[in-house]
Amino acid sequence: xxxxxxxxxxxxRMGRMLLKEVLATDGYVLSGGTEPPGQAVGxxxxxxxxxxxxxxTVTEDAVALFSTSDAVIDFTVxxxxxxxxxxxxxxxxxxxVGTTGLSDEDQEGINExxxxxxxxxxxxxxxxxxxxxxxxxxxxxxxxxxxxxxxxEMHHRHKVDAPSGTAIELGKAAASGRNILFEDVARYSRxxxxxxxxxxxxxxxxxxxxxxxxxHTVLFAxxxxxxxxxxxxxxxxxxxxxxxxxxxxxxxxKPGLYGMVDVLGLN
Ligand code: NAD
Numbered sequence: 001x002x003x004x005x006x007x008x009x010x011x012x013r014m015g016r017m018l019l020k021e022v023l024a025t026d027g028y029v030l031s032g033g034t035e036p037p038g039q040a041v042g043x044x045x046x047x048x049x050x051x052x053x054x055x056x057t058v059t060e061d062a063v064a065l066f067s068t069s070d071a072v073i074d075f076t077v078x079x080x081x082x083x084x085x086x087x088x089x090x091x092x093x094x095x096x097v098g099t100t101g102l103s104d105e106d107q108e109g110i111n112e113x114x115x116x117x118x119x120x121x122x123x124x125x126x127x128x129x130x131x132x133x134x135x136x137x138x139x140x141x142x143x144x145x146x147x148x149x150x151x152x153e154m155h156h157r158h159k160v161d162a163p164s165g166t167a168i169e170l171g172k173a174a175a176s177g178r179n180i181l182f183e184d185v186a187r188y189s190r191x192x193x194x195x196x197x198x199x200x201x202x203x204x205x206x207x208x209x210x211x212x213x214x215x216h217t218v219l220f221a222x223x224x225x226x227x228x229x230x231x232x233x234x235x236x237x238x239x240x241x242x243x244x245x246x247x248x249x250x251x252x253x254k255p256g257l258y259g260m261v262d263v264l265g266l267n
Contacts, residue, residue, distance in 0.1 A: 004031035005247055006069035008062055008084050009076035011040035011048060013158075014098065014236060018073050019049045021240040028244065031069040033058050036080075066091040071247035074099055075239075077160075078106045085109040089116040094250035096243050097121040101161030114257035118250045122260040123165035125242030129216065130260045132231045133173045136218050139227065140177030145200045147220040147227075149174045154207035154215045162206040163188060170218050171202045 005022050009015045010033025022028045023046070033045050035058050046054035059065065066072050066087040071094035074084045081099040086109065088095035095117050097110060113119055124130065140149065151174075153167040168186075175182035180200065187203045197203070214233040219226060233239075242260060249263045261267045 001027065003028050003070045003248060003251065004068065005029070005244070006031045006065040006072040007033040008065065008072060008074045009035065009080065010045065010058060011035045011043075012075065014075035014239060016049050017236040017240040018075065018243060019045055021237065021244045023049070023051065025244060027248075030054065030056055032056055032065045034060060034062050034065055036060065063087045063090065066093045066095075069093055071096060071250055073243050073247060075243070078102050082106050082109045085113040088119065089113040092117045092255070094247060094253070095119045096246045096250070098125055098239065098243055100165030111257060115255055117255050118253040118258065119256070120246040120250060120258045120260070120263060122242070122246075123169040124214075124239070125246065125260060126231075126233060126238035127242065127264060128231050128238070129166055129233075130264055130266060132216065132218070132229060133169060133261075134266060135229055136170050136173040137177040139218075139220060139229065140174040141179075142177075143220055143222075143227075145178070146222045148197060148201070148203075148222070150203040150205065150219045150221070152205045152207070152217045152219065154209070154212050156211050156213065157209055159208060162208070163204040164206070164214065164216070166214065166216055167204055167206070170216060171204065174202055174218065 005028055007015055007018045010019055022030050030045055035041055040058045041060055043058050044053045045056045046052050062084055073096040074081055075098040078101055151167045151170050153164045172182045185200050185202045187201050217228050217230040219228050246263045
């Protein structure tokens with residue numbers, strides 16, 4: 001069986017990596033790719049990633065791409081993801097979403113799409129980071145609130161949202177390990193006369209610079225010791241591999257909203 005994969009936002013950093021991953025994986029073909037009006041539209045997908053011509057070009061038509069694909073992968077921007085979620089709902093096509101920085105309304109669009117189409121959504125598609133989610137929950141459940149929890153992340157200078165979607169998921173994993181509501185304890189930034197750190201707070205710090213693909217550290221600190229769990233991404237391949245694997249996993253699934261924990265069988 002050959003699976004036809006469409007990549008929306010195919011000229012982006014992740015989009016190009018996804019094109020390469022699909023081309024390098026047996027059993028997959030590229031059904032097409034989209035970009036907004038501009039330079040990339042009309043270009044051949046193979047040429048876009050420095051390879052041979054494939055005879056498939058970048059278009060602007062997301063609904064047409066969803067209609068002719070077995071799965072569509074979306075690492076774009078929140079405004080585009082809203083439109084893509086509607087296309088998934090309209091066509092019932094398997095949909096893999098990696099876009100971060102989504103508002104509650106954007107998320108509602110994905111939840112609605114998941115009633116009509118099978119959807120995998122993950123703040124991070126790497127196996128290592130998904131293990132880090134599980135470890136963070138486990139450590140938070142083991143250590144009492146004498147241990148302060150902070151999450152430090154660093155990404156490249158082009159990243160437009162902060163803290164990263166992965167950092168927020170790590171915070172949620174720690175809160176769930178402690179059996180508390182994340183929204184009650186999250187502190188997204190600190191500046192000026194902040195006062196002493198409240199017990200139970202889960203803090204965030206975001207660094208931006210250079211070409212860093214994605215580093216995350218979860219710190220547990222009390223007066224006498226500090227435990228740090230760190231993941232460092234060495235290549236965007238780790239996300240592209242997980243997203244393409246998710247597209248395959250979705251092929252026999254009913255409509256619903258799934259996560260990487262389901263794809264990896266970590267549930
Ligand atoms: P990028 O800016 O390089 O790429 C985004 C692409 O989307 C661009 O090419 C842009 O032209 C395109 N786009 C914008 N509007 C569009 C539309 N209406 N239709 C089609 N394409 C459209 O960004 P990036 O570094 O590739 O990251 C993209 C997203 O993926 C971000 O939200 C990032 O945080 C997220 N991300 C998630 C993971 C994960 O594992 N979940 C990993 C890496 C990045």
